[in-house]
Amino acid sequence: MYLPNANTRRTATAVFLAPSLIGVAVFCLLPIAMSFYYSFMDYDLLAGSMDFLGLKNFARILTGREFPQVLLHTLTYLGLYLPLILLCSLGQALLLNRSFRGRAVLRTVFYTPVITSWVAAAVVWTWVLSGHYGLMNQALSLFGIKGPAWLSSRVWAMPGIVITAVWKDTGYYALMVLAALKSIDPALYEAAGIDGAGGARKFFSITLPLLTPTLFLLVVINVIYGLQVFDSVLIMTDGGPGGATTVFLERIYKYAFRQYKMGMASAYSWILFIIILAFTLLQFRLQKRWVNYDA
Amino acid sequence: MKKILAFLLAAALLMAFAAAASAQTTLTYANFSASGAQEETLKKMIAIFEEKNPDIKIDLQLTGYNDYFTGLATRVGGGNPPDVFELNMENFLAYMLRGAVADLSDLGIARGNYSEGTLAAVSSEGRLYAVPMSFSTCVLFYNKALFDQAGLAYPANEWTWADAQAAAEKIRALGEDIWGYFQPVSYHEFYKSVKGNGGSLVSADYTAFTANAPENVAVLQAMLQRVRGEGRVQPNQEDMAGCGDWDMFTEGKLGMIVTGIWGFPTFTEKAAFEWDIVVEPGFKDKATFFFANVNAISPNCAHKEAAAKFIDALGSDPDIVQLRLDASWELPTIADQSRLSQYLDITPPANRAAVFDSMNFASAPPALIEAGAAAEIIGNVLSTLESNEVTAQEALDDIQAQLEAAELLK
Amino acid sequence: MMPKLRAKQLRNAAFYVMVVLMAALTLLPFLFMLSSSFKGSEAIRTIPIRWIPERPTLEGYIRVFNMPGFSFGRASLNSLFLALATTLVQVLSACMAAFVFAKLPFRGSDKLFGLYLATMMIPGTVTMVPNYIILRIMGLLDSYTGLILPALANAFGVFLMRQAMITVPDSYLESAMLDGASLYRVFFVILLPMVAPTFFTLVLLAFMGAWNSYLWPLIVLTSTGKQTLQVVLGNMNSMYRNNEHVLMAGAVLTILPILLVYVLSQCRVDSGIALGGLK
Numbered sequence: 001m002y003l004p005n006a007n008t009r010r011t012a013t014a015v016f017l018a019p020s021l022i023g024v025a026v027f028c029l030l031p032i033a034m035s036f037y038y039s040f041m042d043y044d045l046l047a048g049s050m051d052f053l054g055l056k057n058f059a060r061i062l063t064g065r066e067f068p069q070v071l072l073h074t075l076t077y078l079g080l081y082l083p084l085i086l087l088c089s090l091g092q093a094l095l096l097n098r099s100f101r102g103r104a105v106l107r108t109v110f111y112t113p114v115i116t117s118w119v120a121a122a123v124v125w126t127w128v129l130s131g132h133y134g135l136m137n138q139a140l141s142l143f144g145i146k147g148p149a150w151l152s153s154r155v156w157a158m159p160g161i162v163i164t165a166v167w168k169d170t171g172y173y174a175l176m177v178l179a180a181l182k183s184i185d186p187a188l189y190e191a192a193g194i195d196g197a198g199g200a201r202k203f204f205s206i207t208l209p210l211l212t213p214t215l216f217l218l219v220v221i222n223v224i225y226g227l228q229v230f231d232s233v234l235i236m237t238d239g240g241p242g243g244a245t246t247v248f249l250e251r252i253y254k255y256a257f258r259q260y261k262m263g264m265a266s267a268y269s270w271i272l273f274i275i276i277l278a279f280t281l282l283q284f285r286l287q288k289r290w291v292n293y294d295a
Numbered sequence: 296m297k298k299i300l301a302f303l304l305a306a307a308l309l310m311a312f313a314a315a316a317s318a319q320t321t322l323t324y325a326n327f328s329a330s331g332a333q334e335e336t337l338k339k340m341i342a343i344f345e346e347k348n349p350d351i352k353i354d355l356q357l358t359g360y361n362d363y364f365t366g367l368a369t370r371v372g373g374g375n376p377p378d379v380f381e382l383n384m385e386n387f388l389a390y391m392l393r394g395a396v397a398d399l400s401d402l403g404i405a406r407g408n409y410s411e412g413t414l415a416a417v418s419s420e421g422r423l424y425a426v427p428m429s430f431s432t433c434v435l436f437y438n439k440a441l442f443d444q445a446g447l448a449y450p451a452n453e454w455t456w457a458d459a460q461a462a463a464e465k466i467r468a469l470g471e472d473i474w475g476y477f478q479p480v481s482y483h484e485f486y487k488s489v490k491g492n493g494g495s496l497v498s499a500d501y502t503a504f505t506a507n508a509p510e511n512v513a514v515l516q517a518m519l520q521r522v523r524g525e526g527r528v529q530p531n532q533e534d535m536a537g538c539g540d541w542d543m544f545t546e547g548k549l550g551m552i553v554t555g556i557w558g559f560p561t562f563t564e565k566a567a568f569e570w571d572i573v574v575e576p577g578f579k580d581k582a583t584f585f586f587a588n589v590n591a592i593s594p595n596c597a598h599k600e601a602a603a604k605f606i607d608a609l610g611s612d613p614d615i616v617q618l619r620l621d622a623s624w625e626l627p628t629i630a631d632q633s634r635l636s637q638y639l640d641i642t643p644p645a646n647r648a649a650v651f652d653s654m655n656f657a658s659a660p661p662a663l664i665e666a667g668a669a670a671e672i673i674g675n676v677l678s679t680l681e682s683n684e685v686t687a688q689e690a691l692d693d694i695q696a697q698l699e700a701a702e703l704l705k
Numbered sequence: 706m707m708p709k710l711r712a713k714q715l716r717n718a719a720f721y722v723m724v725v726l727m728a729a730l731t732l733l734p735f736l737f738m739l740s741s742s743f744k745g746s747e748a749i750r751t752i753p754i755r756w757i758p759e760r761p762t763l764e765g766y767i768r769v770f771n772m773p774g775f776s777f778g779r780a781s782l783n784s785l786f787l788a789l790a791t792t793l794v795q796v797l798s799a800c801m802a803a804f805v806f807a808k809l810p811f812r813g814s815d816k817l818f819g820l821y822l823a824t825m826m827i828p829g830t831v832t833m834v835p836n837y838i839i840l841r842i843m844g845l846l847d848s849y850t851g852l853i854l855p856a857l858a859n860a861f862g863v864f865l866m867r868q869a870m871i872t873v874p875d876s877y878l879e880s881a882m883l884d885g886a887s888l889y890r891v892f893f894v895i896l897l898p899m900v901a902p903t904f905f906t907l908v909l910l911a912f913m914g915a916w917n918s919y920l921w922p923l924i925v926l927t928s929t930g931k932q933t934l935q936v937v938l939g940n941m942n943s944m945y946r947n948n949e950h951v952l953m954a955g956a957v958l959t960i961l962p963i964l965l966v967y968v969l970s971q972c973r974v975d976s977g978i979a980l981g982g983l984k
Contacts, residue, residue: 001809003809003888004882016809020857020859024821027836028860031832114913116956118917119919123738124734127738199716256834277826
């Protein structure tokens with residue numbers, strides 16, 4: 001934007017940027033630098049002892065038994081969650097895009113899981129996913145399927161967490177997709193209709209391509225957050241059963257607060273950061289292939 | 296002029312004296328065991344102490360058990376620990392081994408008031424590091440109705456695991472959904488049970504792990520036999536399918552369960568049948584838990600004498616102890632057992648004496664600075680054993696290898 | 706004529722079926738929670754599920770309000786105050802910073818923005834102890850200020866608002882300045898209303914984040930009187946483990962206020978969308 005007075009521009013920039021920048025510097029960058037420092041140390045939280053270890057923390061993590069499992073579990077979560085969340089939020093947004101009676105109520109209904117805290121959601125879903133008496137298995141039995149022991153099963157615990165997370169997050173991302181849907185020029189649909197295109201054709205040739213920027217945003221955000229999944233795992237399974245749902249943040253938390261090893265926890269989070277960075281850069285690289293930015 | 300000056304000086308001196316006399320010490324106290332049911336009791340205890348010590352004020356900070364230790368560790372690590380804080384046995388060891396609790400040996404704690412066993416548990420190399428406050432343990436609960444139905448004699452104090460197994464099999468035979476015994480295959484149960492066969496997870500001088508010693512293998516084998524295979528007497532996770540262990544017992548589906556005495560109120564309220572307790576049987580000898588909650592002082596505390604008075608009162612002041620007994624809030628760790636007859640007289644269960652007998656076989660957790668890491672390694676392997684075919688020997692060899700590879704003994 | 710109408714009716718019917726199905730799936734866990742909260746000590750675990758309790762009772766709710774020590778009402782007020790203050794600080798600072806990144810770029814501002822984005826990728830657990838130490842040095846422990854200040858560091862909000870502000874043509878703002886408006890007036894009176902939908906989305910997000918925040922208030926606030934609602938609910942988890950009806954009642958109560966805020970904010974978003982659509 002053009003401003004006539006360079007001085008005004010300078011002061012305004014400073015004034016507007018200052019609160020956020022100071023906050024980021026003091027409460028983000030400074031702690032990050034501190035944690036970087038800790039990752040090279042054997043820092044016992046309770047004893048306060050700090051011994052230099054060099055790269056030993058990183059070596060222990062990367063060559064240990066645990067790391068491949070943690071990576072596998074986290075990627076499993078992502079692999080199950082991402083397609084489901086994209087499908088469900090797209091579906092919900094499409095439903096909400098048509099005007100019909102009671103739409104506002106429906107929007108509220110769909111958003112309710114989003115505004116629930118994880119503490120409350122976990123309480124409810126641990127119940128729902130109970131082996132014999134839970135809602136899920138009772139519903140499945142109506143179709144003659146014998147549901148697994150979900151959160152007590154090594155194979156089904158992670159899917160159980162994913163289902164809860166999809167239930168909880170869909171409403172939020174659906175709103176983002178809905179906003180994008182609404183900004184598609186209706187004239188495009190009319191023109192297509194005149195050319196004889198049916199509903200499905202309109203969807204795949206107009207809607208979907210024009211949605212790709214939003215879908216891209218969704219994927220990027222969800223990869224970043226998905227790799228940091230924590231609350232749900234900690235509250236619902238605590239990394240169990242038998243270490244079947246250990247994920248990065250859960251490990252970091254336990255190293256820091258059960259074993260008091262801040263150095264290990266810090267090193268772990270830096271390794272996670274590299275992974276997240278790599279995924280994000282990869283996605284930005286690939287976006288030219290499938291994301292359509294033309295209006 | 297001189298008179299006025301003298302008067303002013305006198306007044307100033309008087310005010311200084313008054314200020315000093317009314318100088319109050321405020322102590323922050325973090326606690327978790329009172330959170331919930333016993334908050335009022337703890338507040339009354341503090342009121343009693345403040346009345347007897349008008350120059351000390353206590354600022355109580357209660358947190359629920361789940362997050363208490365995370366919060367405490369953050370505060371200690373962040374340099375802002377509470378003056379006085381409560382710890383359970385495991386965390387006490389963790390904190391003590393790291394120097395996060397003050398040495399209380401010379402602060403005038405009335406040691407004679409406390410039972411010897413509990414004092415030993417909070418001391419190290421002759422120095423005292425905390426003052427015990429309450430004590431709890433696990434015992435064997437049994438369903439009298441099911442025992443009658445199976446025509447069995449009730450569990451006796453002399454029982455070993457072999458006796459329990461025999462009874463469990465007969466009770467299991469009573470029905471498809473009736474089970475005989477419940478004792479989780481977990482780190483806690485394991486470190487305690489191996490003591491019952493003269494074994495241990497780590498050598499006496501803490502220089503080597505002994506997880507896969509033959510006596511430990513025998514113990515694990517017995518635990519696995521209970522919960523595996525067609526003839527199992529203990530329900531595994533799938534059998535329980537979301538029903539908690541306590542619920543199975545109170546619903547009359549479980550003959551015997553090893554669990555904590557804090558279950559008394561729930562079982563009294565929910566069980567529709569007669570039940571009683573007995574000291575839990577050991578593999579050969581008895582070994583029981585010793586869940587003590589103790590109070591420690593931060594090394595940073597500026598008023599250690601006042602703090603020492605406070606925790607000494609919490610542990611052994613007669614009026615405070617009486618409040619605890621009246622509220623049925625765990626057991627005080629005092630030496631004078633005669634005061635505890637009030638506890639013994641409440642039923643159910645009838646055999647409350649078993650709780651005290653259990654104290655005689657108390658086994659402490661391994662005093663490793665890396666106990667947390669060890670517990671996790673062991674717990675992870677043990678918790679998978681219910682549902683796979685790994686033998687006890689293989690599992691313990693695995694645990695031994697992992698413990699050694701993690702270099703937990705420095 | 707006839708086949709076309711039939712097809713349209715079918716499509717409508719299919720649509721409504723989908724709607725009902727999705728709504729049911731979303732609501733069922735809540736209904737389950739609601740029904741359990743009225744169940745009292747009767748068996749919560751039954752096959753098949755009893756949706757209407759046999760003996761409905763308010764016992765769960767009564768026990769929630771009579772919880773010894775933790776005043777549910779007081780905790781709610783605390784949460785409300787904190788959430789409002791945090792939202793204000795967070796949204797305002799994010800909008801202001803986004804304005805600079807979107808409309809007043811300077812040399813190196815891209816790199817700075819990249820830095821902001823990068824901070825989103827750092828897991829929060831490990832910065833918890835350093836942040837705690839920083840608060841201690843600033844003397845802000847056990848205070849609401851200590852909880853609110855870190856909200857200034859909100860990269861996501863800046864990211865979101867910047868995306869929205871970029872789409873506003875510079876010419877609008879420049880011509881307003883030519884007409885004599887100060888930059889500050891341009892920001893508050895012209896720019897912000899034009900990005901209203903995103904703005905209110907951020908407001909809702911910030912409020913929710915603050916309302917549902919758990920671990921951080923738990924650690925920073927030590928006085929019981931200052932505790933927030935989520936912490937109280939978390940404490941209830943360990944206190945009432947075998948009394949699920951009390952837990953469910955507590956969970957229901959924590960959701961209601963925020964549901965209200967959501968409904969209110971949605972009215973704003975709707976009118977905002979209408980305003981913003983004035984292209």
